[in-house]
Amino acid sequence: MTKDKTNELNPNNAVKKANSAALAGAKSGWARPAAILDGEAAAAWQAYNAMQATKQRHYDLLAIVDNKKKKFNIDATDKDVAILADLLEDHDSQVKRFTKASSELKLAYPEAHRALFEYIGMINQAESTGLEH
Numbered sequence: 001m002t003k004d005k006t007n008e009l010n011p012n013n014a015v016k017k018a019n020s021a022a023l024a025g026a027k028s029g030w031a032r033p034a035a036i037l038d039g040e041a042a043a044a045w046q047a048y049n050a051m052q053a054t055k056q057r058h059y060d061l062l063a064i065v066d067n068k069k070k071k072f073n074i075d076a077t078d079k080d081v082a083i084l085a086d087l088l089e090d091h092d093s094q095v096k097r098f099t100k101a102s103s104e105l106k107l108a109y110p111e112a113h114r115a116l117f118e119y120i121g122m123i124n125q126a127e128s129t130g131l132e133h
Contacts, residue, residue: 030122030126031119031122032119033115033116033118033119036112036115036116037116037119039112040105040108040109040112041105041109041112041113041115041116043101043104043105044098044101044102044104044105044113044116045116046101047094047097047098047100047101047102048098048102048116048120050094050097050098051091051094051095051097051098053094054087054090054091054093054094055091055094057087057090057091058084058087058088058090058091061080061083061084061087062084065080065084102116
Protein backbone atom coordinates (compact mmCIF):
# COMPACT_ATOMS: atom_id res chain seq x y z
CA MET A 1 0.00 0.00 0.00
CA THR A 2 1.39 3.40 -0.90
CA LYS A 3 1.98 6.09 1.67
CA ASP A 4 -0.69 8.29 0.06
CA LYS A 5 -3.24 5.46 0.20
CA THR A 6 -2.35 4.77 3.85
CA ASN A 7 -2.88 8.45 4.72
CA GLU A 8 -6.27 8.44 2.96
CA LEU A 9 -7.43 5.44 5.00
CA ASN A 10 -6.28 6.81 8.35
CA PRO A 11 -9.47 7.86 10.22
CA ASN A 12 -7.65 10.69 11.97
CA ASN A 13 -6.61 12.15 8.61
CA ALA A 14 -10.17 11.84 7.32
CA VAL A 15 -11.43 13.72 10.37
CA LYS A 16 -8.80 16.43 9.92
CA LYS A 17 -9.63 16.76 6.23
CA ALA A 18 -13.38 16.94 6.88
CA ASN A 19 -12.84 19.36 9.74
CA SER A 20 -10.64 21.58 7.57
CA ALA A 21 -13.34 21.64 4.89
CA ALA A 22 -15.97 22.44 7.50
CA LEU A 23 -13.88 25.24 8.95
CA ALA A 24 -13.16 26.67 5.49
CA GLY A 25 -16.87 26.62 4.72
CA ALA A 26 -17.64 28.17 8.09
CA LYS A 27 -15.47 31.15 7.19
CA SER A 28 -17.63 31.71 4.13
CA GLY A 29 -20.79 31.56 6.21
CA TRP A 30 -21.95 27.99 6.56
CA ALA A 31 -20.59 24.47 6.41
CA ARG A 32 -22.17 21.19 7.43
CA PRO A 33 -19.47 18.69 8.39
CA ALA A 34 -21.38 15.80 6.80
CA ALA A 35 -18.54 13.27 6.94
CA ILE A 36 -18.12 13.87 10.66
CA LEU A 37 -21.86 13.97 11.46
CA ASP A 38 -22.36 10.71 9.60
CA GLY A 39 -19.12 9.18 10.89
CA GLU A 40 -17.28 9.63 14.17
CA ALA A 41 -19.79 12.10 15.62
CA ALA A 42 -22.96 10.23 14.55
CA ALA A 43 -23.89 9.02 18.05
CA ALA A 44 -23.33 12.45 19.62
CA TRP A 45 -25.15 14.20 16.76
CA GLN A 46 -28.15 11.86 17.08
CA ALA A 47 -28.17 12.35 20.84
CA TYR A 48 -28.05 16.13 20.37
CA ASN A 49 -31.01 16.00 17.99
CA ALA A 50 -32.96 13.78 20.38
CA MET A 51 -32.18 16.19 23.22
CA GLN A 52 -33.42 19.13 21.14
CA ALA A 53 -36.59 17.25 20.13
CA THR A 54 -37.51 16.35 23.71
CA LYS A 55 -36.82 19.92 24.84
CA GLN A 56 -39.08 21.31 22.12
CA ARG A 57 -41.82 18.78 22.91
CA HIS A 58 -41.76 19.85 26.57
CA TYR A 59 -41.76 23.57 25.68
CA ASP A 60 -44.62 23.13 23.20
CA LEU A 61 -46.91 21.53 25.78
CA LEU A 62 -45.82 24.04 28.42
CA ALA A 63 -46.81 26.87 26.04
CA ILE A 64 -50.24 25.28 25.49
CA VAL A 65 -50.81 24.95 29.24
CA ASP A 66 -49.64 28.56 29.81
CA ASN A 67 -51.89 29.87 27.03
CA LYS A 68 -54.92 28.08 28.50
CA LYS A 69 -54.22 29.86 31.78
CA LYS A 70 -53.57 33.28 30.26
CA LYS A 71 -56.39 33.31 27.71
CA PHE A 72 -59.09 31.31 29.45
CA ASN A 73 -58.00 31.21 33.11
CA ILE A 74 -57.94 27.41 32.94
CA ASP A 75 -55.46 25.79 35.30
CA ALA A 76 -53.30 22.86 34.27
CA THR A 77 -54.98 19.55 34.97
CA ASP A 78 -53.31 16.76 36.90
CA LYS A 79 -52.89 15.01 33.56
CA ASP A 80 -51.17 18.10 32.07
CA VAL A 81 -48.79 18.23 35.02
CA ALA A 82 -48.05 14.50 34.77
CA ILE A 83 -47.38 14.71 31.03
CA LEU A 84 -45.11 17.72 31.51
CA ALA A 85 -43.19 15.85 34.20
CA ASP A 86 -42.77 12.84 31.90
CA LEU A 87 -41.63 15.02 29.00
CA LEU A 88 -39.11 16.74 31.25
CA GLU A 89 -37.85 13.33 32.39
CA ASP A 90 -37.51 12.30 28.73
CA HIS A 91 -35.48 15.44 28.08
CA ASP A 92 -33.26 14.87 31.12
CA SER A 93 -32.50 11.35 29.85
CA GLN A 94 -31.51 12.73 26.45
CA VAL A 95 -29.30 15.38 28.04
CA LYS A 96 -27.45 12.61 29.89
CA ARG A 97 -27.19 10.57 26.68
CA PHE A 98 -25.78 13.56 24.77
CA THR A 99 -23.33 14.40 27.56
CA LYS A 100 -22.05 10.82 27.57
CA ALA A 101 -21.77 10.60 23.78
CA SER A 102 -20.07 13.98 23.62
CA SER A 103 -17.52 13.01 26.28
CA GLU A 104 -16.77 9.75 24.48
CA LEU A 105 -16.36 11.60 21.18
CA LYS A 106 -14.00 14.13 22.75
CA LEU A 107 -11.78 11.34 24.08
CA ALA A 108 -11.75 9.29 20.88
CA TYR A 109 -11.86 12.02 18.20
CA PRO A 110 -11.10 15.51 19.56
CA GLU A 111 -11.17 17.09 16.08
CA ALA A 112 -14.60 15.61 15.35
CA HIS A 113 -15.80 16.83 18.75
CA ARG A 114 -14.61 20.35 17.95
CA ALA A 115 -16.24 20.25 14.50
CA LEU A 116 -19.53 19.02 15.98
CA PHE A 117 -19.65 21.81 18.55
CA GLU A 118 -18.69 24.43 15.97
CA TYR A 119 -21.58 23.22 13.83
CA ILE A 120 -23.97 23.22 16.80
CA GLY A 121 -22.80 26.76 17.55
CA MET A 122 -23.53 27.83 13.96
CA ILE A 123 -27.02 26.31 14.19
CA ASN A 124 -27.72 28.05 17.50
CA GLN A 125 -26.46 31.37 16.16
CA ALA A 126 -28.62 31.06 13.04
CA GLU A 127 -31.65 30.23 15.20
CA SER A 128 -31.08 33.14 17.56
CA THR A 129 -30.15 35.82 15.01
CA GLY A 130 -32.04 34.62 11.97
CA LEU A 131 -30.63 33.89 8.57
CA GLU A 132 -29.11 36.63 6.43
CA HIS A 133 -30.84 37.29 3.12
